[in-house]
Amino acid sequence: MRRALLTLVPLIAVLFVSAREPSKSAPATATSPAARDRGVYHLAADAEARWIAFDLTPGNQIRFKMQLDGRDVTAILDTGVSYTLLAKASSAVDPAKLVAGGSATAIGGSVALGWMPTRSVALGGLARTGGGVTVADLPAIATGSASAVDLLVGADMLAGHALDIDYAAKRFRLLRSGRLPFKGESAPLRVSAERSVYESALTLGGRRLAPIVVDTGDGSSITVTAAGWQAADLKALRTTSAIAFGLAGPAVSGLAIVPEIRVGEMIAREAEVRIEPAGGFSQAIGTAGRIGSGFLQNYRVLLDPGARRMVLSRGPKADLPPPRSTSGLLIGIEKDRLKVLHVMRGGPAAASGWKDGDLICTIDGTPVTSGYSTSPIASWTAGMPGRVVTLGLCDGTIRKLELTHFY
Missing domain, CATH: 2.40.70.10 (Acid Proteases)
Structure with a gap:
């Protein structure tokens, strides 16, 4: 995000x-x-x-x-x-x-x-x-x-x-390994012998979870296993659902905003966490979850497994709360249209009958173009609660969607 x-x-x-x-x-x-x-x-x-x-x-x-x-x-x-x-x-x-x-x-x-x-x-x-x-x-x-x-x-x-x-x-x-070009907060890092990827650890709800894959190719923020989420005992938080796409296809997970996550010396407030179902990808490969680029992009990052350290220096967005969907729609861009990839559990879109695969061609009368992702109109999915958005489907149907907080 x-x-x-x-x-x-x-x-x-x-x-x-x-x-x-x-x-x-x-x-x-x-x-x-x-x-x-x-x-x-x-x-x-x-x-x-x-x-x-x-x-x-x-x-x-x-x-x-x-x-x-x-x-x-x-x-x-x-x-x-x-x-x-x-x-x-x-x-x-x-x-x-x-x-x-x-x-x-x-x-x-x-x-x-x-x-x-x-x-x-x-x-x-x-x-x-x-x-x-x-x-x-x-x-x-x-x-x-x-x-x-x-x-x-x-x-x-x-x-x-x-x-x-x-x-x-x-x-x-x-x-060269061992260089330290900037100051920041450190966390352990290694390349695992078992999986040949970058791994660290994090603390969620007072529980240390490891190993955690440090994955710059994962666009999400933090992902944990169902067992890790249960151990963190954060069941009082409201959750919804989300979707991710890997080489072998889609996977649906839970989604929550947690008050605090610790990665080594670094404390992140209001962090987005995905919760994989039991038997999900992280569990299948023997890990406790992942730290993705959606989290790392808030920092300047040094990854040096040879020196066994990751260093994080807070960037201008590090202490901002993550955006939350208020529409309940996760969408993909297909040139001149948007495709609904997932309708989030408990959101306004689910309550009003939206389905995976629905195609959107206009937003408040403005056509979707190839430059959509950097356009101001793209902010509607996480807009102010109470706003009513008029969405034109590509079959000519017009739907109105009232944005709201739901997780």
Whole structure:
């Protein structure tokens, strides 16, 4: 979600991909990513000066440009992905080099993987020669926008160095591990041997929850398991429902605003928390939840697993309360229309008969355009309670929706 005038867009997440051994039916040439050539990495002497500009997708992911085999590609910075992943539909895929086999655990289930060797990969001051990338379907909905990206840059590329993300200035850079370019509040950080992703811990309702995946590719804020939520004993808080999208499809979770969360030395007030159902994704991979980019974007962030620390420096939005939906609709952008992806439990939209899949073409008479996500009209989903919004469906039907607080 974004703050200020932007709408509550769906918290769409491209989440942890755990590479598994190939299935018995995979070709004999297929091997697990962990057993493949990892390539040779080089960090330039002037890497600190090589900032990489990015924009935040409507789903809150860090999107930027880099080079793969000398070709410019669009990428998402994703510390919740074990192995850098190339979209099967990308023009950077060379079918002659693609090896099928293996699978990944993702939100919604399991996805098939391939692998492709690469000559070179470069982002900012970091370059790799040799190695390869996993290959899988990567739909546009994974970024909450109409256009798909080519690449998810995972922990295999990033974890050997410190990652300095300046969300306020919309730039990041890679540094030598051990560097401390700014002051802030620290929390533990490691790359787990079991999952090969960034992990930390948090305290919710006085209960320490660990391990927590630190996932820059997850557009949501904080996610915890059903067991973690129960242990935190916050049942007095009102909850609703929300939806996220991973590589294997959608997943519905609970949603609440909690008074306080602690991440190491840092205390965050009024934080948004998603509650996965029992048997959900985090439980399935053996973790207690995730810290996503929807939370991290309130800070300047240093992720340095080599020094075993995450450092958070409060940005201008760190102490602002998170926006709350007052419409009860989570929507996706489809060029000149909005698609209802989820009708939130207990909200005004649910009470007035809205359904998943409804298509909206006008808001108070203003047509939806491709620039909707940065337009002032996008604020309506989290508008002032009591406001009545006139929504024009794409079939010509006109509906009125009164906004209200409901969680």
